[in-house]
Amino acid sequence: MGQKFFIPDQIIFGKDALEDSKDIINTFGHKALIVTGSSRTSGEYAKQVTEVLEALGVAYTVFNGISGEPTDRMITDGVTVYRQEQCDFLIGIGGGSPLDAMKAIAILAAKGGEIADYLGKEVNESVPPMVAIPTTAGTGSEATQFTIVTDTKTQVKMLLKGSSFMPTLAVVDPRYTISMPQETTVATGMDALTHAVEAYTSRKAQPLSDNFAISAVKRIFAYLSTAFHDGRNTEAREQMALAALEAGIAFNNSSVTLVHGMSRPIGALFHVPHGLSNTMLIKECLNFALEGAYERFGELGRQIGAADKKDSDKEASEKFLQAISDLCRECQVPTLEEYGIDREEFFGAIEKMAEDAIKSGSPSNTKKPVVKDELVQIYKSLWNKGA
Ligand SMILES: [Fe+2]
Secondary structure, three states: OOOOOOOOOEEEEOOOOOHHHHHHHOOOOOEEEEEOOOOHHHHHHHHHHHHHHHHHOOEEEEEOOOOOOOEHHHHHHHHHHHHHOOOOEEEEEEOHHHHHHHHHHHHHHHHOOOHHHHOOOEOOOOOOOEEEEEOOOOOOHHHOOEEEEEEOOOOEEEEEEOHHHOOOEEEEOHHHHOOOOHHHHHHHHHHHHHHHHHHHHEOOOOHHHHHHHHHHHHHHHHHHHHHHHOOOOHHHHHHHHHHHHHHHHHHHHHOOOHHHHHHHHHHHHHOOOHHHHHHHHHHHHHHHHHHHOHHHHHHHHHHOOOOOOOOOHHHHHHHHHHHHHHHHHHOOOOOHHHHOOOHHHHHHHHHHHHHHHHHHOOHHHEOOOOOHHHHHHHHHHOOOOOO
16 A cells, blocks of 8 residues: 655745745735734744745734634634635744644635534645744644644544645744743653654554654754753754654654553643643553564664664663653653642543543554553553653
């Protein structure tokens, strides 16, 4: 069976990427909806975009209603503004949330309905041009055909999928990530690591995406710690931005697996930021998944230098997992308890979380077969344990 490999139409990476994207952006339409967050920093980033559009003579409206991870209500508000202002293309700037929100707004602006209507099917409708400009290094949303939107009625983080959600242009300037606080650097960097590891060990892994996954894993092990301890280190920031993009390309074409499947319900019910809930889960989930894919995890262990040819695949896999644990410890990832989650409340939600995780389809991409009861056990095992 042939395997599809799918990326944005164009990617501009590096210093002055936005400036160098002017000619392309100029072809996209007459009026842009700029989708961003509500913080002062988001406003500063949006200003960089508005300056470019003003220089081009392209009209715009700023929609800064993405406060936190996107919900169906935020999307509806964005669509209203898009229509009222008669926009004809979109620019998302910020972390994964504004980028994901832009994608959801685009499909509703083009085809109408509610965002929940697009759940559970491949969405391949034509949408207005979308420019994705990340200011964190992790989600990879700039290069994926996915968006995650919380349904406020069911408290489920909906994973929506299809070519409609792939940005037309990704503009990645690593300098935008320099002001990220330490906890965001870790959460997003670990999100990127999770994307790359899951892509490489997924049932849907394929040779083209393997290259991007391995490269991302190596960069993250080489540079996340420096980006965490010294956020002004431009080389570390550049390498992490590149790694996040590579990891996004990898999982876009190979899918994520158990960690992401189990992470979304924690985020939906306990409002833990996405990268952080992944990080809380990664050790326990991969410990479960190793058995089905020693060869793949072992190769990652060798690629980062934690293991060598003398090690068996099983030994190299275990060394890789140890390297992940060490990285989590170095980057001071909190436990669920340290994050302030109530134990009773968490245990009361485990059945729903396990069910929602299975329904999302991601856990079944894990090579080792997985059933709901095993997810229940993994959720329980998180308590009082470091990630
Ligand atoms: Fe993710």
